[in-house]
Structure formats: structure tokens, C-alpha cells
Amino acid sequence: MKKTVLVSGGAGFIGSHVTVELIEAGYDVVVADNFSNCDRTGYEGVKKITGRDDLPLEIVDFCDMAQVKALFAKYPIDAVIHFAAYKAVGESVAKPVMYYKNNLMSFLNVLEAAQDKGGCNVLFSSSATVYGEPEAVPVTEKTPRQPATSPYGNTKTMCEDILRDTVKASGGAVKGILLRYFNPIGAHPSALIGELPRGVPNNLVPYITQTAIGKRECLSIFGNDYPTPDGTCLRDYIDIVDLAKAHVFAVTRMMDGKMKENCEVFNIGTGRPLSVLELVTAFEKVNNLKLNYRFAPRRAGDVTAIWADPTLANTEMGWKATRSIEETLKAAWAWEKHLAGK
Numbered sequence: 001m002k003k004t005v006l007v008s009g010g011a012g013f014i015g016s017h018v019t020v021e022l023i024e025a026g027y028d029v030v031v032a033d034n035f036s037n038c039d040r041t042g043y044e045g046v047k048k049i050t051g052r053d054d055l056p057l058e059i060v061d062f063c064d065m066a067q068v069k070a071l072f073a074k075y076p077i078d079a080v081i082h083f084a085a086y087k088a089v090g091e092s093v094a095k096p097v098m099y100y101k102n103n104l105m106s107f108l109n110v111l112e113a114a115q116d117k118g119g120c121n122v123l124f125s126s127s128a129t130v131y132g133e134p135e136a137v138p139v140t141e142k143t144p145r146q147p148a149t150s151p152y153g154n155t156k157t158m159c160e161d162i163l164r165d166t167v168k169a170s171g172g173a174v175k176g177i178l179l180r181y182f183n184p185i186g187a188h189p190s191a192l193i194g195e196l197p198r199g200v201p202n203n204l205v206p207y208i209t210q211t212a213i214g215k216r217e218c219l220s221i222f223g224n225d226y227p228t229p230d231g232t233c234l235r236d237y238i239d240i241v242d243l244a245k246a247h248v249f250a251v252t253r254m255m256d257g258k259m260k261e262n263c264e265v266f267n268i269g270t271g272r273p274l275s276v277l278e279l280v281t282a283f284e285k286v287n288n289l290k291l292n293y294r295f296a297p298r299r300a301g302d303v304t305a306i307w308a309d310p311t312l313a314n315t316e317m318g319w320k321a322t323r324s325i326e327e328t329l330k331a332a333w334a335w336e337k338h339l340a341g342k
């Protein structure tokens with residue numbers, strides 16, 4: 001009997017890539033989104049990639065409990081992967097109430113529905129941002145979380161705690177896995193889905209590809225005076241398809257009863273630190289182009305260096321990042337060219 005996975009925020013960048021991998025792994029998927037932060041490109045692309053023209057799509061505002069209840073009554077949901085949240089760090093600083101209201105209420109409603117149906121597997125989309133500026137790198141799952149540097153980051157920390165408490169109170173009827181992503185980048189090799197930021201991109205790679213295609217004048221590298229080998233910040237850039245596959249491993253772990261605790265946390269990263277300048281140089285080399293960039297002052301709130309120790313996910317789930325940065329940056333560029341109709 002096929003298992004059904006609800007993907008909240010399933011039309012977004014990560015949600016759409018996860019939906020592809022779940023379908024290809026044999027799961028039935030229900031995509032639920034309110035399209036507040038994306039258009040239908042992702043959902044349409046998933047249907048093209050998987051050939052599933054009948055892929056269920058539900059327009060749901062997860063802050064509306066009546067809509068969430070109706071969704072859980074309509075489908076035999078065996079697991080929920082919760083992406084539905086606002087995610088712009090800077091915007092969250094300017095609009096904290098909007099972020100806390102949306103990101104907490106949407107998750108609380110999902111958990112209440114999971115409880116009401118007598119239990120469910122819940123996978124929460126967390127972030128390395130919970131580690132703040134880590135005392136030591138690479139970070140393991142035991143590295144202490146730091147006070148968040150933004151309301152966005154704080155909602156991730158709070159949702160982690162809310163899930164843990166809900167799992168504990170449920171006596172295991174609700175099981176939880178927290179996946180802490182490092183920096184998701186790239187696009188599906190088909191170039192039919194990828195990152196589609198609204199307005200000016202906050203994140204590095206979409207800004208790079210938009211500069212390369214001519215949508216942006218010049219990439220500003222925020223700071224080259226950090227205490228790192230080339231002065232620019234170090235991050236763990238993980239290919240979006242590698243990241244998406246980690247969700248299949250995690251959901252399968254829950255469904256197959258392989259969990260060792262009722263709530264588990266995994267770092268989903270490559271374990272390979274890369275500087276901003278190294279990434280820019282790799283992008284130019286693999287795509288055989290010259291990028292227009294300049295060094296600019298540091299960006300407030302940026303962490304100097306963070307990358308994962310992914311050993312736990314590798315050994316416990318059998319998941320490992322396999323794509324090279326060159327492959328990822330090629331796919332990112334192919335996606336940008338697809339968007340430009342090239």
C-alpha cells in the first residue's frame with residue numbers, strides 16, 4: 001500500500017525538489033501551498049519531471065486551522081514535511097510579528113492536526129541558522145544552538161522545541177525528525193525547477209546567476225576582511241537534489257520504524273566548507289564566463305564560518321551528499337538560462 005506524504009509549502013524551491021524525489025521513490029504526494037511566496041512554476045515543473053499530471057494540489061493557508069483540518073480529513077496522510085514558512089532573514093528583522101505569527105501558527109496547526117488524527121510522522125525543515133556563530137566548526141548535532149540573530153532564525157529554533165515537546169507529550173504517536181539544512185543551492189538537472197526568489201535575491205547563488213544573465217549589474221561580495229583564508233565567509237553549500245533526497249531517507253526512516261528516538265535531528269550538509277570567492281570562481285570556471293563582482297562592506301548578521309559534520313546523517317540514514325559544486329553550479333546556471341528562455 002503506497003504511503004502518502006503531505007508537503008506543506010510544496011510549490012517552493014525546496015518543497016518542489018523534495019516532491020520530485022518522493023514521487024520517484026514511490027510515495028503518493030499531496031502538494032499544499034498558498035502561493036504567497038512563489039508562483040506555479042515549481043508545481044508545473046514537478047508534473048513535467050515526474051509525468052504525474054494528476055499530482056494533487058491543495059491551496060491551503062496553514063494559519064487557518066479549518067483549512068488544515070479539512071486537508072487532513074481529505075487525504076490518508078502518513079507523514080508531513082513542513083516547509084510552509086516565510087524565510088527572508090532581513091524581512092523578518094523588519095516584520096517580526098508577521099514572521100512569528102505565520103511561521104509558528106502554520107506549524108502549530110499542522111501539529112494539532114497530526115495529534116487529532118492520533119499520530120503522524122512529522123519532518124520539520126530546520127536550518128543551520130540555529131547554530132548562530134558556532135564556537136567550533138564543523139558543527140555536529142550536539143553543537144549548542146546559539147540565540148538566533150533574526151526572528152526568522154528564532155522561528156526555526158522555536159519550531160524545533162515545539163516539535164520535541166509535541167513528540168514527548170504524544171508518547172511517540174507523533175514522531176519527529178528535524179533536518180538542519182546548511183546552504184541549499186542549485187536546481188534540478190532538468191532545468192524545469194529551481195530557485196525563484198521574488199524581487200532582489202538575498203541569497204548568494206541566485207544573485208550570481210542573475211548577474212551572469214544580466215538581470216543584475218554587479219554581485220557585491222559582502223566582506224573580504226573576515227578571518228578566513230581568502231577573507232570571505234565560509235559556508236556549506238549543499239546541492240538541492242542531494243538535500244531533497246535526504247528527505248526521502250528521513251521519511252522512509254520514520255515509516256519503516258527505524259528511528260532510535262521519537263524525535264531526531266540531522267545536519268544535512270556536505271561537510272565541505274567553501275568561501276564566497278571560491279564559489280564565484282567555480283561558477284565562472286564551470287560555466288566558462290566572467291562574473292561582474294566587487295568587494296563590499298560586510299552584511300550585518302553574517303556568520304564568518306559554518307559548515308556541517310554530516311556523519312550522523314551518513315551513518316544513521318545512509319544519506320550522503322554526492323553532487324560536486326561544479327555540477328550544482330552548472331545546474332544553477334542552466335536554470336537561470338531556462339528562466340530567460342535561453
Ligand code: WQD
Pocket residue numbers: 087089127128129182183184202203204205207219220221222223233234235276299302
Ligand atoms: C551566503 C554567503 C553572504 C549574497 C541564509 C539563511 C539560511 C538559509 C540560507 C533560508 C554569505 C554572501 C550573499 C550576496 C554575498 N535561508 N553573499 N553577496 O546568509 O549563509 O544563509 O540563507 O532557508 O537560514 O540564514 O546565505 O546565500 O544569503 O549568504 O556576498 O549578494 O554569501 O555574505 O557570506 P546565508 P546567503
